[in-house]
Amino acid sequence: MVLPRAAKTQRRTRIQEEKEEQILEAALEVFATHGFRGSTIDQIAEVAGMSKPNLLYYFRTKEAMHRALIDRVLDSWLDPLREFDAEGNPVAEIRSYIRRKLEMARDFPRESRLFANEVLQSAPHILDELKGPLKTLVDEKAEVIRAWAKAGKIAKCDPYHLIFAIWSTTQHYADFDVQVRAVLGIEHSGEGRFEDAARFLEQLFITGLAVHDSAPS
Amino acid sequence: MVLPRAAKTQRRTRIQEEKEEQILEAALEVFATHGFRGSTIDQIAEVAGMSKPNLLYYFRTKEAMHRALIDRVLDSWLDPLREFDAEGNPVAEIRSYIRRKLEMARDFPRESRLFANEVLQSAPHILDELKGPLKTLVDEKAEVIRAWAKAGKIAKCDPYHLIFAIWSTTQHYADFDVQVRAVLGIEHSGEGRFEDAARFLEQLFITGLAVHDSAPS
DNA sequence: TGATAATTTGACCGGTTGGTAAAACATTAC
DNA sequence: GTAATGTTTTACCAACCGGTCAAATTATCA
Structure with a gap:
């Protein structure tokens, strides 16, 4: 053969x-x-x-390799979002989603950059996956978030843009790692920057989405 | 000649x-x-x-073209951050910085993607600019933010990661435009998505950085 | 106008790239 | 062991790529 x-x-x-x-x-x-x-x-x-x-x-072919790679990585890349649990405590769920995404940016930066490169260049090889499975998953989770907001468990907000914000802030530490390290300088380029980022992002999202007195359910 | x-x-x-x-x-x-x-x-x-x-x-050479392009674009790309005014009202300054960055993502997405591509691929042609002028500028503005936090005008937070968060969330709408549109679907892919994003991000950052009762200066 | 300098083009070159053909080599099954 | 199958290598090709060159064309200006 x-x-x-x-x-x-x-x-x-x-x-x-x-x-x-x-x-x-x-x-x-x-x-x-x-x-x-x-x-x-x-x-x-x-x-x-x-x-x-x-x-x-x-x-x-080169494309066959790329395709095989994407197929293998895409699923696991979406796992954190899948684990987003409608039954859980909203604040805890958002917090742990941020955590997981940030851990992935730290532990699997290449996977993040693989997709970033692809999407940046108009996603010629994965557009269908974005419009299909990804959109479906996000739609589902957006509905969960919307329900939480409606029930007064978190502040009212656009769930899609919330998800975008979590994606972008966390993946930033993988995709733009070089820039982050350049700006922080050698002295703050240790792994500790992920701890700092986690602390900041939790504060931002948790406080930013907290229900405040003037906006009851 | x-x-x-x-x-x-x-x-x-x-x-x-x-x-x-x-x-x-x-x-x-x-x-x-x-x-x-x-x-x-x-x-x-x-x-x-x-x-x-x-x-x-x-x-x-191809590189001469790239270099000339970067030189021309980099300066204007940093303008919004330069306008960040230490004397202004902190909340208003942050709000308008987000606004300006989002407008740039909408009006000059190619410039954003130019840098994103470069940084993603380890910034071989602009690393010096990142470590030099960019770092200097960010250091300066981070100090302003730190002072605001110390004075109790905004919540205490890591100013560098705040800047990273503003960069990533706003540039996301330029760099990952294809993905954003794929997820939102054709029905929400009009220019209105920038309005929605602006509303969401303002809410997130302003509320997220508001001084809350339990943490006085 | 004509001379001079600036611009544009087509033909070309050496190196790289994605990919192929076929034979040499290794592994497995009997 | 040996035959069939699976794997690796060597040599190669056509297309593409960054870049050059010299000649042709066009703009400028005395």
Whole structure:
């Protein structure tokens, strides 16, 4: 057999699983740093520690690699939002959503940058996912937030823009890491900046969304 | 004379000014959409409506074009922060800073994406500007904010992370425009989304930073 | 007008890029 | 062991990319 991608429909070799894993790891590194068009197969091959034709044996095109990577990462990327619980305490839910998003920005910055690059450049490869699954999920959670506001549990606000604000403020620490560190200076560029950010963002969102006396349910 | 860039040190032709303008406009369009490595001189030339060698007559390399573009745009991009007035009313200053940043995201999204692309990819061409002029400016304004907090005019908070939060939430509407529109759906993708965003962000930041009874100066 | 300088173009070049072909090599199943 | 299958490598290609060059064209101005 010469076509590994076809063989995959049957059963995958141990080697296949290992190598595909290796390749996607390298692809994440490179795509996240240079974007799709800015990345080269040679670069990815080098990071993956294999030759270019070898790499193309597992993924027939650059786009196939990118697509496989996105498919694998997108789901886990949305997990924090999925865990947003309608039954939970509103303030606690928002707080822990911010926490989780910030932890992801700290622990998985490459995944964040992968999407940031893609979206920044008009999301040519994931637009459908944004309009479909992502929109559906956000619509659902926005409804939850709207209900909380209506019940007077949090301040009235546009739930979509609230979600955007949480996304942008947290992912900022992954996507614009270089700028954050440049501005903070070496002395504040330790991992402590994530603690500081968490403290600030909690204060901002929790206080900013608290129901104040003049606006009862 | 054959070297236009040298001639520039003397006096620039009308044609030179016009063409350079045209080129930088096209370069902004292309660089903002595809990033530096993802952009090609041919693309820029096509958008600018001239041939590649002609374009290279005005800017000798792709990098020279990029650099000229950044130089031209960076200053105006920082204007809103510069206008941040230590003598003004804190709440009003923060409110109008958010307003201005949001207006820029709406009116000059390409400029925002130009920097976003650059920073996302580790800012290879502007790192010095970030560590120098940008950091200096932010340090200065952070001190103003710190003083306001100390005087009890706004809630105590980390001024750097406050600035980051304003940057990220406002620029989000330029940089991640595609995603914002995908999530909001066609029905809410009109220009009205900037009004909604402004309302939400004002509420968030103003309420979130208001001094609350339990924390006097 | 004509001379001079400024601008534009087409043809081209060496290096890179995504991708292919085929043969060499390794692994597995019997 | 050996045959079939799976994996890796070497050599290569056509398209593209950043950039050059010299000639052609156009604008400027005495």
